[in-house]
Structures are given as structure tokens and as C-alpha cells.
Amino acid sequence: MxxxxxxxxxxxxxxxxxxxxxxxxxxxxxxxxxxxxxxxxxxxxxxxxxxxxxxxxxxxxxxxxxxxxxxxxxxxxxxxxxxxxxxxxxxxxxxxxxxxxxxxxxxxxxxxxxxxxxxxxxxxxxxxxxxxxxxxxxxxxxxxxxxxxxxxxxxxxxxxxxxxxxxxxxxxxxxxxxxxxxxxxxxxxxxxxxxxxxxxxxxxxxxxxxxxxxxxxxxxxxxxxQLAARMRRADAALEAAVERLAADLAVPDLRPGAAATIAAAGWVRAPAELRLRLLGRLVAAAGTEGPVELGKLEDVAEALAAACAGPAPAARFRRTLAGAMVTLSGGRLTIEPAPPRRHGRNAAPAPAGPVPNPTET
Structure with a gap:
């Protein structure tokens, strides 16, 4: 033991x-x-x-x-x-x-x-x-x-x-x-x-x-x-696949407050679970409002995938999530800290410590 x-x-x-x-x-x-x-x-x-x-x-x-x-x-x-x-x-x-x-x-x-x-x-x-x-x-x-x-x-x-x-x-x-x-x-x-x-x-x-x-x-x-052990094994495999996807899309090292821009076409071609997890990592790094809720992340990922795909992809897409701004423009997907809130309230500072994993929520 x-x-x-x-x-x-x-x-x-x-x-x-x-x-x-x-x-x-x-x-x-x-x-x-x-x-x-x-x-x-x-x-x-x-x-x-x-x-x-x-x-x-x-x-x-x-x-x-x-x-x-x-x-x-x-x-x-x-x-x-x-x-x-x-x-x-x-x-x-x-x-x-x-x-x-x-x-x-x-x-x-x-x-x-x-x-x-x-x-x-x-x-x-x-x-x-x-x-x-x-x-x-x-x-x-x-x-x-x-x-x-x-x-x-x-x-x-x-x-x-x-x-x-x-x-x-x-x-x-x-x-x-x-x-x-x-x-x-x-x-x-x-x-x-x-x-x-x-x-x-x-x-x-x-x-x-x-x-x-x-x-x-x-x-x-x-x-x-036993279920937990099997889920942990599956989660490790998925995380390894996300690492490969991040390398393929040239995602930079993620630190609290970091912004990243990737090719939207490469992101949307990935399996849904992998693009969800990668988006979650990027939002967790850039965001200023703490852990990302899985349900909200799923909603944004689904809407973003719809905007990227189809015969006429959206010219522009913008959503905020957990203090991060997710923008699709010119075939590029950018995740960055959201601008300060209205009424003079500044965005919260980036959380200390490791970037949380939203897929645990």
C-alpha cells in the first residue's frame, strides 16, 4: 500500500x-x-x-x-x-x-x-x-x-x-x-x-x-x-489523443491568462470529444472566472462546430465563457481573456495554480 x-x-x-x-x-x-x-x-x-x-x-x-x-x-x-x-x-x-x-x-x-x-x-x-x-x-x-x-x-x-x-x-x-x-x-x-x-x-x-x-x-x-478504473483508463487515452491534436494544431504552452489561435478547420475535423477537451483547455487557460462548467462548454463547442462546418461556414462567431472570449474569424479560432465587464467592473484576475480540467465537472 x-x-x-x-x-x-x-x-x-x-x-x-x-x-x-x-x-x-x-x-x-x-x-x-x-x-x-x-x-x-x-x-x-x-x-x-x-x-x-x-x-x-x-x-x-x-x-x-x-x-x-x-x-x-x-x-x-x-x-x-x-x-x-x-x-x-x-x-x-x-x-x-x-x-x-x-x-x-x-x-x-x-x-x-x-x-x-x-x-x-x-x-x-x-x-x-x-x-x-x-x-x-x-x-x-x-x-x-x-x-x-x-x-x-x-x-x-x-x-x-x-x-x-x-x-x-x-x-x-x-x-x-x-x-x-x-x-x-x-x-x-x-x-x-x-x-x-x-x-x-x-x-x-x-x-x-x-x-x-x-x-x-x-x-x-x-x-x-471498477467503473472508475475503466473510466480513468479511457480518460488517459482521450487525454493522449488531445495532446496529439494540440501538437497538430500548434497549440502553444498553456499558462493562466494565455491566449491561443488555431486553425478552425483542423479543430472541427477532430472527433467531438477531442475538440471539446481541447477547447476546454484553451478556455480554462485564458479564462478569468474559475473552472469551466462542462454543460456550458458543450453548448459553446456545439455552436462553434456548427459555425465552422457546412457549405457556408459563419464569417464570424463570438462567445464568452468563464471569462474567456471564443472568436471565429477568417478561418482562425482565437481563445483569449474576455475584455473587462461593463459598468466599470474589471474581469477577475487569472486563478492561481494549475489550469483546471473542465471535463471532470
């Missing part, structure tokens, strides 16, 4: 105190103890300040980490909490705090305890939102840590950090939650129970409650995880 991590200088373990992350703490410590040399392990618990028992749970994790010979830090989310979108805001705060703790610990990799059950919930969640192939691929074992900051390199580096990039590693992604619970029970190690995981106000909690019934019909967590 921890293959490929032994050569790293340090690892930050995200441990909430629940059964999955407690197993991560115990098994990572057991793995490290069996090595002659290996990474320094540091545990971190995020106290979101949303539950009365969270502080006591963080103390229990600190005590267990101490028994295992590991350093531990409690990270607190302070300030006002939003009334709407609380889980999304808490997730963003959690990853921001973990990123700060990782940098302080000299670690480029943050380990979380996402399991196969979590993968199944993610697939269901994205299926309900109408996600495409990339979204249904679910979570990857290794991915960039989702925080603002310098863009990571396009592939996981062979060792350590590069250009300050931080990486999220999910070593339990193929492991059922029940296996982790059984491991802790056999070792006599207690864990905390977070009642918010069963709160019906949250979509994930409701989906979690549906999983036993779906499993009875054959749609088990294992089947959903």
Missing part, C-alpha cells in the same frame, strides 16, 4: 481520528518501523471548529501518534464559517492547512485514508451531477494537492518535490473500509465516530446510505470502483 514512498524524505499523514485515518496512522507507522531507512512521518489533524468533540478527538490522535513515536500537529480552521456550501469550504480549508503543514514538515506528499467505499461515493456523486468520463474516473491514487499555488508538473515526479509541488497520495483507495475497521479491532485500537458522516443534510451522507441497497442489486462499491 505504501509502495514507492520509501525513498521520500518525509510524509504528512492526514488523520482525523476516524477508523480509516486511524488505520492509516497505525499501518504507516508499522511500515516505517520495518524499514532500515525511510521517510520521517508526521501526523496532522484538522479541527474545523464545527463540532464540540473535535478537540478531544485531535488530542486522542496526538496521544496515539505519540505512542507510535510520531510527531503530531493539530491544525485549526479559524474565522467565520459560511452558512451555505459548508462542506466545500471545510474541504478547501482542510487542504490549505494540510499544505501549510506539509511545507513546514519538509514533505511534498500528503497521505489520506480514502478507501474503495469513498471512491464509490465519489463516482455516485459525480454521476448524479452528470459528470463526463474524467469525472467518473473518480479519485486517483496520486494527484496534485488541490490548493492554490504554483502549478505542479504534469506527471508525478520520481522522487521528492519539484518546483514546490505538493502531492496527495491515497494508499487505501483499493481497500474496503471494513478491512481497516477489522484491522483496528484486531489490534484493540479505538477510533472516533463523526456523526456528521451520517447527517442527511449532506449529499454524500445520503449517497452513503444508499450504497447497501445498491450493493444488493449488484452495484457494489467494488463495481463502482
Amino acid at each position: 505504501f509502495a514507492g514512498l520509501a525513498h521520500l524524505p518525509a510524509l504528512l499523514l492526514a488523520v482525523s481520528g476516524g477508523p480509516d485515518s486511524t488505520a492509516l496512522l497505525v499501518l504507516a507507522a508499522r511500515w516505517r518501523a520495518g524499514l532500515d531507512a525511510g521517510p520521517r512521518l508526521v501526523a496532522a489533524t484538522v479541527d474545523h471548529g464545527l463540532r464540540r468533540g473535535a478537540a478531544a478527538e485531535a488530542l486522542a490522535v496526538a496521544a496515539l501518534a505519540g505512542d507510535l513515536g510520531l510527531a503530531h500537529h493539530t491544525l485549526r480552521w479559524t474565522g467565520d464559517k459560511p452558512a451555505a456550501g459548508l462542506q466545500e469550504a471545510a474541504r478547501a480549508a482542510r487542504y490549505r492547512l494540510l499544505a501549510e503543514a506539509a511545507r513546514a514538515a519538509g514533505a511534498a506528499h500528503v497521505l489520506t485514508a480514502h478507501t474503495r467505499d469513498d471512491q464509490a461515493e465519489t463516482v455516485l456523486f459525480r454521476l448524479a451531477r452528470g459528470s463526463g468520463v474524467a469525472g467518473l474516473a473518480g479519485m486517483a491514487r496520486v494527484s496534485p494537492l488541490p490548493v492554490s499555488g504554483p502549478a505542479p508538473p504534469p506527471a508525478r515526479p520520481a522522487g521528492g518535490a519539484r518546483d514546490g509541488a505538493l502531492w496527495l497520495v491515497r494508499p487505501f483507495l483499493d481497500i474496503p473500509k471494513a478491512r481497516l475497521v477489522a484491522t483496528l479491532a484486531a489490534a484493540g485500537i479505538p477510533w472516533a465516530d463523526d456523526p456528521s458522516n451520517r447527517d442527511p443534510r449532506f449529499t454524500r451522507s445520503r449517497l452513503r446510505g444508499m450504497l447497501p441497497g445498491l450493493a444488493a442489486e449488484g452495484l457494489s462499491a467494488a463495481r463502482l470502483a
Whole structure:
């Protein structure tokens, strides 16, 4: 489960105190103890300040980490909490705090305890939102840590950090939650129970409650995880094809705020999925309003393809999308930052960090 991590200088373990992350703490410590040399392990618990028992749970994790010979830090989310979108805001705060703790610990990799059950919930969640192939691929074992900051390199580096990039590693992604619970029970190690995981106000909690019934019909967590693996394989093939299309059309290196001009005829001849993905990349780079919604991207791509094709292609086409201007003129397709909004309001600055992938939406 921890293959490929032994050569790293340090690892930050995200441990909430629940059964999955407690197993991560115990098994990572057991793995490290069996090595002659290996990474320094540091545990971190995020106290979101949303539950009365969270502080006591963080103390229990600190005590267990101490028994295992590991350093531990409690990270607190302070300030006002939003009334709407609380889980999304808490997730963003959690990853921001973990990123700060990782940098302080000299670690480029943050380990979380996402399991196969979590993968199944993610697939269901994205299926309900109408996600495409990339979204249904679910979570990857290794991915960039989702925080603002310098863009990571396009592939996981062979060792350590590069250009300050931080990486999220999910070593339990193929492991059922029940296996982790059984491991802790056999070792006599207690864990905390977070009642918010069963709160019906949250979509994930409701989906979690549906999983036993779906499993009875054959749609088990294992089947959903298998679907995610197959979607990830298909997504990788599509992304490779988009890279070839971008090279054929001489698309420049994409950076936040970058503009690009390509031949419309070459773009419209490509299969629909490939031209959609390439347009999404260009809009995400040039845009100033955050991630591109897949549905809106599909609408613009379809209208643009209709304008490019046919016996009498449109002389001019112009649409704005996510802060980017998409223009067809003289057989050339240009995607650039949209001009400032009317009424004196300037366009938002280009987002920091890696260019998002709209096909995950």
C-alpha cells in the first residue's frame, strides 16, 4: 500500500481520528518501523471548529501518534464559517492547512485514508451531477494537492518535490473500509465516530446510505470502483489523443491568462470529444472566472462546430465563457481573456495554480 514512498524524505499523514485515518496512522507507522531507512512521518489533524468533540478527538490522535513515536500537529480552521456550501469550504480549508503543514514538515506528499467505499461515493456523486468520463474516473491514487499555488508538473515526479509541488497520495483507495475497521479491532485500537458522516443534510451522507441497497442489486462499491478504473483508463487515452491534436494544431504552452489561435478547420475535423477537451483547455487557460462548467462548454463547442462546418461556414462567431472570449474569424479560432465587464467592473484576475480540467465537472 505504501509502495514507492520509501525513498521520500518525509510524509504528512492526514488523520482525523476516524477508523480509516486511524488505520492509516497505525499501518504507516508499522511500515516505517520495518524499514532500515525511510521517510520521517508526521501526523496532522484538522479541527474545523464545527463540532464540540473535535478537540478531544485531535488530542486522542496526538496521544496515539505519540505512542507510535510520531510527531503530531493539530491544525485549526479559524474565522467565520459560511452558512451555505459548508462542506466545500471545510474541504478547501482542510487542504490549505494540510499544505501549510506539509511545507513546514519538509514533505511534498500528503497521505489520506480514502478507501474503495469513498471512491464509490465519489463516482455516485459525480454521476448524479452528470459528470463526463474524467469525472467518473473518480479519485486517483496520486494527484496534485488541490490548493492554490504554483502549478505542479504534469506527471508525478520520481522522487521528492519539484518546483514546490505538493502531492496527495491515497494508499487505501483499493481497500474496503471494513478491512481497516477489522484491522483496528484486531489490534484493540479505538477510533472516533463523526456523526456528521451520517447527517442527511449532506449529499454524500445520503449517497452513503444508499450504497447497501445498491450493493444488493449488484452495484457494489467494488463495481463502482471498477467503473472508475475503466473510466480513468479511457480518460488517459482521450487525454493522449488531445495532446496529439494540440501538437497538430500548434497549440502553444498553456499558462493562466494565455491566449491561443488555431486553425478552425483542423479543430472541427477532430472527433467531438477531442475538440471539446481541447477547447476546454484553451478556455480554462485564458479564462478569468474559475473552472469551466462542462454543460456550458458543450453548448459553446456545439455552436462553434456548427459555425465552422457546412457549405457556408459563419464569417464570424463570438462567445464568452468563464471569462474567456471564443472568436471565429477568417478561418482562425482565437481563445483569449474576455475584455473587462461593463459598468466599470474589471474581469477577475487569472486563478492561481494549475489550469483546471473542465471535463471532470
